[in-house]
Amino acid sequence: MPAEREATPLIEARGLTVRRAGRCVIDGLDLALHAGERLFVVGPSGVGKSTLLLTLLGFVPTDGGCISLLGRVCRREADFAPLRGPIGLLFQDANDQLFGPTVLEDAEFGPLNQGLTAIDARMHAETALAAVGIPHLASRPVHDLSGGEQRLAALAGVLAMHPSVLLLDEPTASLDAEAATRVRDALAATRLPMLVASHDAALIDALATRRVELGKR
Amino acid sequence: MHLADGVLSAPALVASAALAIGGVALGLRRLHEAQLPLAALLGAVFFVASTIHLPVGVGSVHLILNGLAGLLLGWAVFPVLLVALLLQAALFSFGGFAVLGANLLIMAVPAVIAHYLLRGWVAPPDGSVPARGAALFAGVAGGVVGIGGAALLAGALLALAGGRMFAELIALLALAHVPVMIADAAIGGFTVLALVRMMPRALTPVRA
Amino acid sequence: MSARWPRLRLASTMGASLVVSMLADPWRVSVVVGFGVLLLLARALVAAHGGALLKTMLRRLCVVNLFVAMVWLTLPWQLDAGGLVLSQAGIDLATLISLRTNAIGLICIGLLTGLDAFAIARAAAGLGLPHKLARLMALTVRYLGLLQDTRYRLERAMRARGFRPGLNRRTVVVTAQLVALLLVHAMLRAERVEMAMRARGFAPRVRPEPTGDVAAPAVASDRVEVAREGA
Numbered sequence: 031m032p033a034e035r036e037a038t039p040l041i042e043a044r045g046l047t048v049r050r051a052g053r054c055v056i057d058g059l060d061l062a063l064h065a066g067e068r069l070f071v072v073g074p075s076g077v078g079k080s081t082l083l084l085t086l087l088g089f090v091p092t093d094g095g096c097i098s099l100l101g102r103v104c105r106r107e108a109d110f111a112p113l114r115g116p117i118g119l120l121f122q123d124a125n126d127q128l129f130g131p132t133v134l135e136d137a138e139f140g141p142l143n144q145g146l147t148a149i150d151a152r153m154h155a156e157t158a159l160a161a162v163g164i165p166h167l168a169s170r171p172v173h174d175l176s177g178g179e180q181r182l183a184a185l186a187g188v189l190a191m192h193p194s195v196l197l198l199d200e201p202t203a204s205l206d207a208e209a210a211t212r213v214r215d216a217l218a219a220t221r222l223p224m225l226v227a228s229h230d231a232a233l234i235d236a237l238a239t240r241r242v243e244l245g246k247r
Numbered sequence: 248m249h250l251a252d253g254v255l256s257a258p259a260l261v262a263s264a265a266l267a268i269g270g271v272a273l274g275l276r277r278l279h280e281a282q283l284p285l286a287a288l289l290g291a292v293f294f295v296a297s298t299i300h301l302p303v304g305v306g307s308v309h310l311i312l313n314g315l316a317g318l319l320l321g322w323a324v325f326p327v328l329l330v331a332l333l334l335q336a337a338l339f340s341f342g343g344f345a346v347l348g349a350n351l352l353i354m355a356v357p358a359v360i361a362h363y364l365l366r367g368w369v370a371p372p373d374g375s376v377p378a379r380g381a382a383l384f385a386g387v388a389g390g391v392v393g394i395g396g397a398a399l400l401a402g403a404l405l406a407l408a409g410g411r412m413f414a415e416l417i418a419l420l421a422l423a424h425v426p427v428m429i430a431d432a433a434i435g436g437f438t439v440l441a442l443v444r445m446m447p448r449a450l451t452p453v454r455a
Numbered sequence: 456m457s458a459r460w461p462r463l464r465l466a467s468t469m470g471a472s473l474v475v476s477m478l479a480d481p482w483r484v485s486v487v488v489g490f491g492v493l494l495l496l497a498r499a500l501v502a503a504h505g506g507a508l509l510k511t512m513l514r515r516l517c518v519v520n521l522f523v524a525m526v527w528l529t530l531p532w533q534l535d536a537g538g539l540v541l542s543q544a545g546i547d548l549a550t551l552i553s554l555r556t557n558a559i560g561l562i563c564i565g566l567l568t569g570l571d572a573f574a575i576a577r578a579a580a581g582l583g584l585p586h587k588l589a590r591l592m593a594l595t596v597r598y599l600g601l602l603q604d605t606r607y608r609l610e611r612a613m614r615a616r617g618f619r620p621g622l623n624r625r626t627v628v629v630t631a632q633l634v635a636l637l638l639v640h641a642m643l644r645a646e647r648v649e650m651a652m653r654a655r656g657f658a659p660r661v662r663p664e665p666t667g668d669v670a671a672p673a674v675a676s677d678r679v680e681v682a683r684e685g686a
Contacts, residue, residue, distance in 0.1 A: 089611055115617040126608040127615075129632060131445045142625070143617035171445045173639055191616065251522035252563075253555030257477045275587050281652070283587065285645035287594030291602040292637045294595070299606075301630060302620050312634070319638075330592045334599075337465070337567050337575045340515040340560055344472035412548055415529035423525075437631030438638070445635060449642045 038101045039064050040195050040223055041086060041117070047094035048078070048085055055081050058095070061242060063195070063225050068237050071227045073244035079227035080122055082244070083197045086225075087119050100194070115144050118193030122200045124180035130172035133183045134159065140191035151190075158190035159183075162216040178209025185216060196224040202233050248423055249335070249350045250401060252343030259408035264348030267325075270355055274325035278453070282323075285452055289319060290327040294334065301430050308430045314393025315386065315435045317358025318365055323453050324358040325351065349404055357396025361389045369439060369450040376447045379440060386439030390432030398424040461578035464566040471562045475555055481547075484554040491561025498565055512564045519560035523553045572596040598641075605640055609633060 039062040048056040055078040063069050071079050084090045086097060088110030097104050099113045121127045129136050137155035138148075146154065159165045162182045167175065175183060181201065188196070201217065202210040214236055217224070228234060234241065255263075278286055293316045300307035317324045332350055335341040342350045368385035369377050377385070402417040442449050471487075478484050499509040530552075531545040570578070576596040580589035613629070620626045 087615065089615070111614075111617075111619070114615050119615045121608075121612055121615070123608070127612040129609070129613065130636065131441050131632065139613075139618070139629075140616040143619070173445065173643060187616065249522075251519060251556045252472050252559040253476055253552055253557075254522070254526070255476070260476060271588070275585065278587065278591075280587070281649065283591055284594055284598075284648040284652075285642075287591055288598050288602075288641035288645045288648075289638070290591070290595040291598040292634075292641045294599060295602045295606050295637060296634050299630060299634070301622070301626065303622055310630075310634075326588055326591055327595075329588070330595045333579065333592070334572055334575060334596070336563070337468075337570065338572060340519050340563055343556075343559060344469045344563070345476040345559070346472075409548070412530060412545060415532060415534075416526060419525055419529050433627045434631045434634060437628050438634045441632050441635035442638060446639050446642065449638055452642060452645070 039098075040100060041225060042098045043086065043095060045095035046082075046085065046092060046097065048081055048090060049093045050081070056085065056244075059244075063223060065223055066239075067223050068239045069225050070234050070238040070241040071225065071244055072229055072234070072241055074229070077244045079244055080199050083119065083199050083225070083227055086197060087114060087117060115140060115191040116193055117195045117197060118188035118191055119197045120185055120188050120199060120201055122203065124177075124184040127184045127187065128172040128175075128180060129187075132169050132171060133164070133175070133186075134168040136172055136183060137186045137190045140187055144191060154190045154192065155186070158186040161189055161219065162186045163212060176209075178205050178212065181205060181209065181213055182216065185213065189220065193222065196220065196222050196226075198224060198226045198228070200228055200230075201226065202228065202230045248397070248401070248420060248427065249332070249342035250346050250353070250404070252346050254408070255346055255349055255404060256408040259404055260345055260349065262407075263352050263404060267329075267348035267351040267355075270322070270325040270352070270359075271329055274322040274327075277321065278323045278326065282453055286320065286323055286327050289316070289452065290330055293327070294331045297331070297335075301434075303426065308426045310434055311354075311394065311397075311427060311431055312390075312435060312438075313354045313358045313397065314361040314389030314391070314431065315438060317355070317361040317393065318369065318385065318389050318439075319450065320358075320453050321362045321366075322359060324362070325355045328355050328358070353397045353400045353404070356400060357393050360396060361392040364392060365389055366451070369443070377443050377450075379443065382439045382443040383436045386436035387432045389439070390430075390435035391428060393435075394424055394428035394431050398428075461570055461574045462581045464570065465575065465578040466582055468563045468566050472559045475559050475562075478555065479551070481551050481554055484551070484558050487558040488554055488561060491558055491565060494565035495561060498568070508568065512568050515564045515568065516557075516560060519556060519564075523556050526552050572599060598644075601644075602637060602641065606633070606637060609636060 041061075041063040043059055043061045046056055046059040046061070047054065059082070071082060073079060081090055085092060086099070088104060088107060099110070099117060102109065102113070104110050104113070129139050134152075134155055137158050138151040141151035141154045142148070156165070156168070159168055162185050164179065164182050164186065167179060167183065172183065185201070198217070202213050205213065210230065210232070214233055218237060226233070226237070293312055296310050296312050298309070300309045313324075313328065316328065320327055329351055332342055332347055332354070336343055336347065365385045365388055368381045371377055398421050401420055405413040405417050405420070439450065475484065475487055495509070495512055499505040499512070502508045526549050530549040531541055533540050533542045533545065573596055576592045579592060584592065610633070618629060620630070
């Protein structure tokens with residue numbers, strides 16, 4: 031897929047600095063995600079990939095630098111809040127994200143927060159479950175899923191909000207080969223621009239249009 | 248809503264402490280060594296839940312959920328709430344030490360009553376999963392019994408300690424409990440409903 | 456000072472609470488209040504981040520005085536034939552209560568601020584709690600951090616999907632779902648803990664109970680087996 035470079039990046043960070051417990055986790059990072067791109071952030075564990083994704087959506091306070099999402103500069107919670115949905119974040123641990131009670135109702139959570147009616151929310155949820163290949167899990171309680179199923183259910187929950195950009199934190203971590211393939215295929219099928227933190231070589235090879243290594247300026 | 252140190256008279260403090268110790272002893276006897284991690288985990292949940300609040304205009308109402316705790320724990324709610332109250336007093340100065348026994352009675356007695364009144368609704372004797380209506384009712388009733396009972400007991404203790412002098416204070420306390428009761432009943436109802444749908448066995452964790 | 460002598464501090468606080476609760480002379484109690492204020496100031500002066508510590512302690516003092524505020528709103532007043540009337544007896548009692556509550560509060564805050572939940576649990580156990588209760592407290596404190604973390608993560612993920620709490624039915628349902636999820640997490644972890652205990656040879660001791668609860672431990676573990684088969 032040819033990368034179309036538009037003037038305004040979808041996500042941009044300039045000079046981003048984040049400190050935790052005195053340590054500099056992210057140090058003056060410049061990063062931009064453009065339309066049509068699948069940018070992979072790579073690097074060893076602990077280098078700050080998760081922190082980067084959380085920071086971009088306003089969940090971690092910054093110690094310097096500037097973030098703009100979908101063309102808007104974001105500084106305070108009030109700036110970030112309306113963009114959560116249009117920019118979808120998949121957490122590293124699906125357990126954090128799965129709300130429930132059932133997989134279908136969990137997928138409806140996002141659309142309902144966006145103000146959709148119950149009927150529309152259900153439609154979005156069912157479509158999302160089908161898109162990731164788990165419509166048969168609709169009435170399963172969320173705590174009763176295997177690792178791969180959890181990851182797919184969490185992804186469906188994000189996709190149900192019809193995001194225009196995806197932020198994905200280690201989407202295939204701890205998954206066996208078969209489950210990882212299903213996640214990979216589901217991600218490819220979305221045709222969405224995405225920023226992915228991952229060290230899964232197969233995933234990088236299959237999807238990445240560009241990669242950035244954290245820890246190096 | 249906990250009573251602070253320095254309000255109750257000595258006889259009220261001694262009497263409530265004695266009864267509270269009795270309740271804790273009974274609860275500990277019913278709690279087997281193997282069930283301690285479960286009781287501790289549930290205690291931790293209710294401690295965390297007490298820091299969850301519902302926004303009400305400019306302020307907020309904190310959850311207490313002692314009725315729900317009693318529903319799940321039975322007499323074991325006495326030692327579990329004792330731990331929670333001790334931590335609240337030591338960490339936040341919420342409640343107090345001399346008045347620990349009184350506050351424990353206020354929280355735990357209605358909890359145990361809620362257990363015996365409502366356990367049939369969340370654990371039908373034939374072993375089937377409770378119906379949605381029954382679950383919602385049990386949760387709501389748990390909130391009403393838990394907070395209503397707490398308000399009554401707090402009022403009774405104050406009346407015992409100070410008589411006529413505390414009449415208006417008792418009335419104000421009762422009024423302050425109303426929003427808490429509404430919150431606990433609403434949240435309690437939907438929580439039990441959610442549990443019935445997700446994990447019915449979570450409603451009878453401890454046999455006490 | 457921050458973490459030393461936890462048992463002495465806890466014991467002193469409890470002792471002071473008991474003693475001051477019994478005092479009926481406002482002047483004697485005022486002396487204790489003065490002592491409490493000095494204690495707070497002394498700690499703030501000695502501490503590394505004295506200003507921050509003082510702020511924390513004063514915030515706790517406000518919590519203590521919420522109840523005192525309610526006392527002042529009600530005790531001094533009496534509804535009479537002529538309307539609202541001040542009662543001297545009410546004022547005296549309110550004064551005594553305020554002094555007592557603040558005296559105990561100041562000592563509690565002065566002595567216990569800086570001790571975290573783990574320290575409190577260890578201190579209480581060291582002061583002679585019955586074995587089961589001490590163990591329950593230690594375990595509760597241990598799981599507290601875990602559950603707080605779970606709650607924080609769930610709420611963060613909720614915000615990531617656009618949830619904003621308000622005064623409406625949806626917030627009630629969502630908050631209830633959060634509580635239920637915490638309970639489910641706790642139950643599942645308890646089951647895993649029990650399996651781990653049994654995998655290391657722990658067998659529930661069946662103690663003869665006069666009330667006939669002999670079967671209780673077996674029932675608890677049977678429930679786990681049945682539940683796992685059914686899940």
